[in-house]
Amino acid sequence: MFVGNDYSLDGKVKYDQLVGQLDALLTGEKNKYANLSNASALLNQFFDQVNWAGFYLMEDGELVLGPFQGLPACIRIPLGRGVCGTAAKHKESIIVPDVNAFPGHIACDSASQSEIVVPLMKNGVVIGVLDIDSPVLNRFTEEDREGLEQFAKVLTKHI
Template identity: 75%
Template sequence: MFSQSTYSEDLSASYTMLSKQLDALLEGETNATANLSNASALLNQFFDQINWVGFYLMEDGELVLGPFQGLPACVRIPIGKGVCGTAANTKETVIVPDVHAFPGHIACDAASQSEIVVPIEKNGELLGVLDIDSPIKNRFSEQDKKGLEQFVQILVKHI
C-alpha cells in the first residue's frame, strides 16, 4: 500500500509521463481539432473513474463544445455560468468536489458528481477550457490540478 507521499510522487510521475506522451503524439501535427481530439482520447485512457473528458472552445464570447469523449454534452456555455464558465471567467482551474453543491452547475450528464476545469490560454488569450467529470464525489485533487495544468501547457504548443 502506498503512503500519501509515495502516492503523490507516483501520481506526479504519471502526469509527467502523460505530458511527454501528449507532446510526442501531437509532434508535427498542426490541426487543432485533430490535436484536441487525440488529447481528449489520451486523457480518457489515462483516467479511471471519469465519465466525460473534453474541451469547450471560445467562440464569439462563449464556450462552444469541442472534441470530447463521453455522452453527448451541452453545446454552448456562457462565460461565468457553471463550472466551465467560471473557470473561463477567472482563468483559474476550478475543482468541484460535489457538483450538486456548486451554485449554477450545468448538468449535462446526470451521473456527474465531481468536476475539474482547466483554462487554456495562449499568449494571454483564453482559447477555451479542459473539462473532466467523474461519477464519484471528491475525484479530483490538487495533484490532478497540477498535472492537468502541466498537460495543458504542453497542449498549447500544438494548437
C-alpha cells in the same frame, strides 16, 4: 509506453509521462481538432472513474463544445456560467468535489458528481477549457490540478 492507470507510479511521475506522451503524440500535427481529439482520448484512457473528458473552445465570447470522450454534452456555455464558464471567466482552474453544491452548475450528464476544469491559455487569453467529469464525489485532487495544468500548457503549443 502508455502509462494509464499504473498505480505503481506516483502521481507526479504519471503526469510527467502523460505530458510527454501528449507532446510526442501531437508533434508535427497542425490541425487543432485532430490534436484536441487525440488529447481527449489520451485523457479518457489515463483516468479511472471518469465519465467525460474533453474541451470547450472560445468562440464569439462563449464556450462551444469541442472534441471530447463521453456522452453528448451541452453545446454552448456562456462565460461565468457553470464550472466551465466560471473557470474561463476567472482564468483559473476549478476543482468541484460535489457538482450539486456548485452554484449554477450546468448538468449535462446526471451521472457526473465531481469535476475539474482547467483553462487553456495563449498569450494570457483564454482560448478554451479542459473539462473532466467523474461519477464519483471528490474524484479530483490538487495533484490532478497541477498535472492537468501542465497538460494544458503542452497542449496549447499544438493548437
